[in-house]
Amino acid sequence: MSDKYKELSQEELVALLGERDTHIGTLNQECAARRVTAKEHDDAEAARVAKGQTTDQRLATENAKVVAERDALKSKLEQSDADRDALTIRTAIAVEAGKLGFANPEDAWTLLDTSKVEIAEDGTVKGFEKPLEELAKSGRLPMQGAQGDGPGTVTVHQVKTPNLRPGVVTDDGRLVAKVAW
Numbered sequence: 001m002s003d004k005y006k007e008l009s010q011e012e013l014v015a016l017l018g019e020r021d022t023h024i025g026t027l028n029q030e031c032a033a034r035r036v037t038a039k040e041h042d043d044a045e046a047a048r049v050a051k052g053q054t055t056d057q058r059l060a061t062e063n064a065k066v067v068a069e070r071d072a073l074k075s076k077l078e079q080s081d082a083d084r085d086a087l088t089i090r091t092a093i094a095v096e097a098g099k100l101g102f103a104n105p106e107d108a109w110t111l112l113d114t115s116k117v118e119i120a121e122d123g124t125v126k127g128f129e130k131p132l133e134e135l136a137k138s139g140r141l142p143m144q145g146a147q148g149d150g151p152g153t154v155t156v157h158q159v160k161t162p163n164l165r166p167g168v169v170t171d172d173g174r175l176v177a178k179v180a181w
Helices: 010-050 055-100 105-111 129-138
Strands: none
Touching (some): 010 055, 055 105
16 A cells, blocks of 8 residues: 555545545446447447448448439539520520510520520620521511511401491390490
8 A cells, every 4th residue: 555545544545435436436337338339339230231231331322322412413403504594595585586576586596596506604695696687587487567478477357247236136146235346
C-alpha cells in the first residue's frame, strides 16, 4: 500500500473506495452498452452475410441506387431544359408571326423547320426569321386582311333567310321572335 493512503483515516478510505466503486460501476455500464451496440452490429453483419451480402456488396448496391437516382434526375433536368427551349422557340416564332400579320400566329411554328433555330446566350431566338417571311409570302397560312380564295385563306359567305317575320314558326318548329336585317 502506498504511503499516502497510510495517512488517511478509515472513513476517508471508505469514502475514497466508494468514489472509485461508483466510477468503476459507471465504466462497467458504458462497456456493457458498447458490447450491446457491437453485438447488434455483428448480428446485423452476420444477417447480411447469411443472405449472401457482404458489406462491400451492400455498399455497392446502395451506390448503384444512388447513381441510378442521379441519372434519372439528370434525365429529367435535360428533358425540362429541352421543353423550356422548345417553348421559347415556339413563343418567339408566334410573336414574330403576329408582327408579320399571320391570322393565327401560333400555327406558324408548326410549318417551320426548327432544327436550325438556336437560342443565343442572351436568350434571344435566332434562325427563323427568313423561313417565317418565306412562309408568309407562300400563302400556306391565312394572313390578316387576306382577300380571295387562294391557298391559306378563309372565305365566309353571309346567307340571309328570306320571309322570316316575328311570330312565324319555321319548318323545324322554332318560333321567330325578332329578326334584324
